[in-house]
Amino acid sequence: MKRSMTVSLVLMGSAAMALPGCKPKAEAYPSAEACIAAGRETPDVCRDAFNTAEMEHERQAPHFLTRDQCVAAYGPNGCEERHVEGGSGFFMPLMLGYMMGRGLAYHPLYQDPNRRDGMIGPGGMQFYNYTGGFSGGGSGGYYGGGSFRGGSSSSSSGAGDSGTVSRGGFGGAGHGFSGGE
């Protein structure tokens, strides 16, 4: 006989098969128009998300006194200068796009200083364009599902176990593609 005598499963099909701790699927677009063109969300949702992210950007984006400080955090193409009437200007990250998605709040996205084709969002969430070069901006694109990168992860220790100092260092090269083949 060339086949298994029996094939029995003890876990499959019985429990919901979802990986623990998975984040909801996130999308990112450079503009409301790109979001509308992608057709995954209604035009109203696209515009609402863009406006919300833009407001957050204006209110909460970090301000830097010098261009160098901003460039260190957001890369050479990720910053813009703002002039203040009657005062000295400042530098802040350029809003390159925004993120949205089921169960996710809308947030502005900035240049990932480590990857020209990447954008970063709150908590170090990263987005990579897998539809083609991102740098041009206008192309309507759906960006790879966000992956979280460490920084603020908890580091509780248990007996014999250790504290995690960083998380999310795997998955970036996948660009949202399947790992299997």
Added chain:
Amino acid sequence: MLRESSAPRPDWREKCEAVGFTFHSLDDVPYWDESARYRFPLDQIEGHIETGTRALLAMCYAAVTELVNDEQALTRLNIPRDFWPAIAESWRLQDRDLYGRFDLAYNGHGPVKLMEFNADTPTALLESAVVQWQWFEDLRAAGRLASTTDQYNSIHERLIAALSRMGIKGRLHLAAMAEHEEDQATIFYLADCAAQAGLDPVPIAIEQIGVDRQGRFTDLQDRVIAALFKLYPWEWMVRDEFGRHTLARPCTFIEPMWKMLLSNKGLCAELWRLNPRHPNLLPCYYEGDPAASALGSDVVRKPLFGREGANIEIRRGAQVAASTDGPYRGPAILQAAGPVFQNQGRTAILGSWVVAGGACGICIREEDGPITTNRARFIPHYIQG
């Protein structure tokens, strides 16, 4: 090797879903397609497929021994230099491998020919090992297949046996990309096999893996990962931020690091160089190698790190007869076209499974065009005669 029509079981969807095979259809088109089946006589299974698979696996293991110490070959294979010593170490210490799938060109006549080896992260595992087996048992129980029929498929038994002999005790973490249903189902299936092998399986998203101060990998509860099955290719791991942490061998990896040499399309060119004119190999060269002019007019171009049928080009003389797009650039191989099974415009590729070094089953994926992609249909098979 014969393609036959076959009436689908009325409850095939429920049967599939009951074992966790939820991705049986893609956009309402069946991926699992039991409206057809392939029939093989036993002498083709044993004389061509099993024998050929064993020969290929032996050539692969022999090739790793050669390649780990061949700097020119490692350069040709585009393996990052930082990882060369760790790969050699992983081979020297005989880190155990679990499974792989050879994709073979075969039409029932003559030896099987290697198209590529999915040595690192093969999927189509659950449907090969479980769903196909249940289909066969159902048709036999219904009297639709004779009691003398069989199936070439002991994958499930072999996986459980192999997992119990990996030298792993207790916890086995299994990681896949968070957003891929098929990848997740694959690790949940392997988790099931691991549980039956007496291990304690812990599925985790690859993106959620952490690292501690000593450079050890951790799970979401901050527990150190001692053994990690990763359905995420080494070629991506080594380029990720955490890739450098794998150099210190912080845990048992399945597949082991040396599999990086086999899951690379350049392997086909290296095998042809090491075993010229072997009957189970197709003539194959790196693009740019002057020797490639020896290839006939029908040539297939594949990027070294291409996946799922993306960026493949079939050339007929100076013409491009067929091609697929995709994101994979970089060095490529040129391989002679193989004797692929063809039937009314369809092509069928034979996937030949190996578990712990043993040939143990097949899957057949059928495509309407000449290039097998992730939209191919899975067709079950049986043995008669």
